[in-house]
Amino acid sequence: xRFPLLQSFQRKGILTVSSSAPLVFDGHNDVLLQLxxxxxxxxxxxxxxxxxxxxxxxxxxxxxxxxxxxxxxxxSPTDLxxxxxxxxxxxxxxxxxxxxxxxxxxxxxAAQIATLRELERLGALTICRSAADMRAAxxxxxxxxxxxMEGAEAIDADLHMxxxxxxxxxxxxxxVWSRPTIYGEGVPFRFPSSPDTGGGLTDHGxxxxxxxxxxxxMLDLSHLNEAGFWDVARHSEAPLVATHSNAHAITxxxxxxxDDQLRxxxxxxxxxxxxxxxxxxxxxxxxxADVPLTQMLKHLDHLIGILGEDRVGLGSDYDGAVVPxxxxxxxxxxxxxxxxxxxxxxxxxxxxxxxxxxxRVLELTWGS
Numbered sequence: 001x002r003f004p005l006l007q008s009f010q011r012k013g014i015l016t017v018s019s020s021a022p023l024v025f026d027g028h029n030d031v032l033l034q035l036x037x038x039x040x041x042x043x044x045x046x047x048x049x050x051x052x053x054x055x056x057x058x059x060x061x062x063x064x065x066x067x068x069x070x071x072x073x074x075x076s077p078t079d080l081x082x083x084x085x086x087x088x089x090x091x092x093x094x095x096x097x098x099x100x101x102x103x104x105x106x107x108x109x110a111a112q113i114a115t116l117r118e119l120e121r122l123g124a125l126t127i128c129r130s131a132a133d134m135r136a137a138x139x140x141x142x143x144x145x146x147x148x149m150e151g152a153e154a155i156d157a158d159l160h161m162x163x164x165x166x167x168x169x170x171x172x173x174x175x176v177w178s179r180p181t182i183y184g185e186g187v188p189f190r191f192p193s194s195p196d197t198g199g200g201l202t203d204h205g206x207x208x209x210x211x212x213x214x215x216x217x218m219l220d221l222s223h224l225n226e227a228g229f230w231d232v233a234r235h236s237e238a239p240l241v242a243t244h245s246n247a248h249a250i251t252x253x254x255x256x257x258x259d260d261q262l263r264x265x266x267x268x269x270x271x272x273x274x275x276x277x278x279x280x281x282x283x284x285x286x287x288x289a290d291v292p293l294t295q296m297l298k299h300l301d302h303l304i305g306i307l308g309e310d311r312v313g314l315g316s317d318y319d320g321a322v323v324p325x326x327x328x329x330x331x332x333x334x335x336x337x338x339x340x341x342x343x344x345x346x347x348x349x350x351x352x353x354x355x356x357x358x359x360r361v362l363e364l365t366w367g368s
Contacts, residue, residue, distance in 0.1 A: 023066030023138060024333050025355035027243035027273025027315025028148070028222070031055045032112040033073050034319050040111045041118040048124050054318035054329045057124050060143060063333035066355060067125065067137065067144030069172055069220075069243055071320070072112040074105045074153055076179060084322070087189065087279055087287035094189040097179040105153035106161075113168060116147060127169050131363040138355075146362075148220065148243070151177035151186075157204050159211050166215045171366065172243070174220035175201075175208055176228070178255075183208050184228040191285030193254035195261070200227035206235055213237045218365045221245075222255075222275075222315075229261055238365050239270035244315030246280045247302040253285050262306040271361040272303055273315025276323040291324040293339040300340075300353070309349055313357045 034053055035043055050058045055065065076097035086092045120127050125143035128134045137144035147169040155161045162170075176186035183205035185198040201209070209232055212219050221229050222242045233240055242265065248256035257265075257272065265272060274296065279287045281295050303312045316323065318330065326335055340350050 021064050021334065021337060022351040022354040022356075023064050024068075024314060024330075025066050025134070025144065025358045026068030026318070027313060027358065028069050028071055028150075028275070028320075029055055029316060029318040030071050030073060030320030031318070032070050032115055033075065035115050036108065036112050041115045044115055044118040044122060044124075047119055048122060054316075054323070056330075057143070059329050059331040062331040063329075064337075065143070065330040065333060067128075067134070067146075068316075069146045069148040070116055071148045071150040072109050072116075073150045073177065073320075074100055074108045076100065083189070084287050087191075087285075089286075090284070092189065092191055092285075093193070096186070096188050099180050099182075100151075100153045102154060102156055102161075105151075109149070109154040109165075113147065113165075116145065119145075129169055129171060130366055130368045131359055132368055134359060134362070146171050148172035148174070150174045150220070150223070151179070152181050152183050152208065155208070157182055159207065162208070162211055162215070162217075166217060170217060172218040172220055173212060174223055174243075175205060177223050184231075185225050186223040187225045187254040189279075190254040191279070192252040194226065194252075195229070195248065195254050195256070195258065196226040197254055198225050198227065201231040201235075206231065209235050216366045218362065225254075226258070226261070230264075233264050233268070238268075239361055240265045240268040241271045241361060241365070242315075243273045244275040244277075244317050245272055246275050246299045250299055250302055251280055251283055251285060253280050255280050259306060262303065266307045266311060269311070269361075269364060271311050271313060271357060272307060273313045273358075274300055274303065275321075276314075276316045276318070276327060277321035278324060279322070281324070287322050289322055289325040289328075293324065293326060293336060294343075296324070296336070297339060297343045309352055310357055310360060313353055313355070 047056045125145045126137040128144045134144045175183040178186040184201045220243045222245045246256045248258045278291045
């Protein structure tokens with residue numbers, strides 16, 4: 001298989017990342033949504049050859065992107081231009097999209113999972129169901145993909161579809177995106193704001209937590225409001241994980257985690273992945289890309305200060321968010337590694353942040 005984009009970079013003198021650099025395993029991306037919008041499984045070849053967007057196989061080889069959580073997401077009808085325009089203001093409070101019915105969500109979920117399976121069939125990645133699968137993929141030089149679902153709209157109240165999705169490889173689930181489900185409520189896109197924006201988990205939500213624990217499906221708390229977060233903390237037997245969230249003490253956005261939430265995650269031996277989305281990084285909460293890498297390091301310092309060096313990683317939100325202009329695609333990840341080094345992070349800590357901490361928490365959650 002030839003990769004024209006990769007060969008183009010090499011002709012220009014832009015080489016792949018050093019083999020000694022730690023691979024990045026990432027807490028969240030939305031490439032399946034973008035491929036779905038482009039045509040679904042029939043367009044999977046674009047991932048191998050090079051596509052517009054943040055993540056594909058050539059860019060990943062260049063940047064040392066070793067894999068991550070591939071999110072399945074059912075989009076709401078949204079005026080993105082209006083949303084992004086509002087999020088450049090000093091304050092904003094965007095209305096939550098309406099709930100999506102299960103029967104409407106299922107075909108979208110099926111198409112995106114089929115796309116991920118097609119990527120595996122084409123040899124672009126390996127769908128991992130265990131930490132051992134992830135380690136084997138790393139050793140073989142294959143991209144390691146976790147099937148994750150952001151929002152549980154496609155899961156029926158009896159949870160039968162949860163078992164079906166688990167059989168298909170689902171190993172991580174966010175009960176909500178930023179809209180309500182029968183399981184709970186998500187936080188709005190609101191700045192400034194506390195994440196305490198609504199009610200806790202419903203009875204269906206508590207049943208979902210219990211069944212995910214039984215199946216060893218990781219629960220992602222990134223979009224859940226604070227009341228729902230504390231319900232999971234009280235009822236879940238697994239480490240608390242937020243795959244792509246930042247520090248509310250630095251950026252007081254509803255999507256970010258308070259220090260009390262971070263302490264609860266630490267006590268559970270859980271994990272937080274640093275979100276690259278600029279509105280959750282900038283102290284003014286604006287969706288503007290002129291964010292220096294030092295701002296990302298400020299969030300990392302704060303997260304590490306509360307969670308410790310073993311419970312922080314990366315959760316880029318690539319292909320689903322406006323990110324710092326220096327890190328617009330996976331091929332740019334060496335810049336972040338270099339910024340960490342210049343900031344004073346040692347090799348062991350950088351390796352933990354890049355992928356070892358994700359392996360650790362997934363082994364704790366999955367049991368292997």
